[in-house]
Amino acid sequence: xxxxxxxxxxxxxxxFAREDGSVDWLQWSDDVQKIMAEMWPRFDCxxxxxxxxxxxxxxxxxxxxxxxxxxxxxxxxYVFSRTLPAGEMKGYEIVNADAGKFVGELKRQKGKDxxxxxxxxxxxxxxxxxxxxxxxxxxxxxxxxxxIPVWNLMSRQVDLDLIECRxxxxxxxxxxxxxxxxx
Amino acid sequence: xxxxxxxxxxxxxxxFAREDGSVDWLQWSDDVQKIMAEMWPRFDCxxxxxxxxxxxxxxxxxxxxxxxxxxxxxxxxYVFSRTLPAGEMKGYEIVNADAGKFVGELKRQKGKDxxxxxxxxxxxxxxxxxxxxxxxxxxxxxxxxxxIPVWNLMSRQVDLDLIECRxxxxxxxxxxxxxxxxx
Numbered sequence: 001x002x003x004x005x006x007x008x009x010x011x012x013x014x015x016f017a018r019e020d021g022s023v024d025w026l027q028w029s030d031d032v033q034k035i036m037a038e039m040w041p042r043f044d045c046x047x048x049x050x051x052x053x054x055x056x057x058x059x060x061x062x063x064x065x066x067x068x069x070x071x072x073x074x075x076x077x078y079v080f081s082r083t084l085p086a087g088e089m090k091g092y093e094i095v096n097a098d099a100g101k102f103v104g105e106l107k108r109q110k111g112k113d114x115x116x117x118x119x120x121x122x123x124x125x126x127x128x129x130x131x132x133x134x135x136x137x138x139x140x141x142x143x144x145x146x147x148i149p150v151w152n153l154m155s156r157q158v159d160l161d162l163i164e165c166r167x168x169x170x171x172x173x174x175x176x177x178x179x180x181x182x183x
Numbered sequence: 184x185x186x187x188x189x190x191x192x193x194x195x196x197x198x199f200a201r202e203d204g205s206v207d208w209l210q211w212s213d214d215v216q217k218i219m220a221e222m223w224p225r226f227d228c229x230x231x232x233x234x235x236x237x238x239x240x241x242x243x244x245x246x247x248x249x250x251x252x253x254x255x256x257x258x259x260x261y262v263f264s265r266t267l268p269a270g271e272m273k274g275y276e277i278v279n280a281d282a283g284k285f286v287g288e289l290k291r292q293k294g295k296d297x298x299x300x301x302x303x304x305x306x307x308x309x310x311x312x313x314x315x316x317x318x319x320x321x322x323x324x325x326x327x328x329x330x331i332p333v334w335n336l337m338s339r340q341v342d343l344d345l346i347e348c349r350x351x352x353x354x355x356x357x358x359x360x361x362x363x364x365x366x
Contacts, residue, residue: 143341161324171360
């Protein structure tokens, strides 16, 4: 079965971005580039929440988005929304269905792994629903003090198995875990 | 000058304890015991928030608390409270003053290092006030989903320098940082 992976670069105090969505505080290094280059070919499907998607649409120019689309050719992208009408929009598939059930269905389809992009709201809902298989974070050496949180309330405790933990350049810490989803 | 250290064992989603204060989910190992045994002699002073203190008073028997006091002989303990009257109580010093200023004063006094016990409310207020020198966490392989948060809102970004990062037994990750307090 396809695996679902959630994660990204976060501040030590658990934010994906500042309150205005900016990520100017992220430390970048060839370590990170290598991890991303190795990880990218695993996926042929991305799921994201409407806010993450809308932020990306606003932040990047039409040209940038077009370039990104060509790089991601063959990547199927779903956006979960309660407000936008379901269907195709700008090359993305807008979905109104329950995210946990929908991603559960996607996992049973043939394909590569599925990446959950940004946004703790969707990520935690999917962990809570028991459909996330791995999580991984690049913990940055900074406390933002406020921002868009990675961690949202969940209805239950979820146990993890540490896969890897190592220091990256510039004080970053890379951790990956397997999620224990009881069958 | 004495150093102020904040930290403890936390869930990956940033909780010190469940909502009822329980820490039954903590993984314990000889690794952790060794870290604590090495760290303990650094300190002769502990500061904590009223909630953390009151929880400890409720959770442990008179006998346990008496035993703890004798182990910690020579340890000066301050409890910050806006509601309790200032002064000595059960061997602790209740303080109504501004925590940042008070701890800033303590640092200038002679003595060993100062430990900030549990409770993100006090810990983050002290980081925000620029008086915390080091932070360290034993990140446990669990998402609690809810609980008593480590991270509270702060008024500013605080940059960190990674000191150490290593895997402990049972999937725990130990990270320590130096806090960059601009002078």
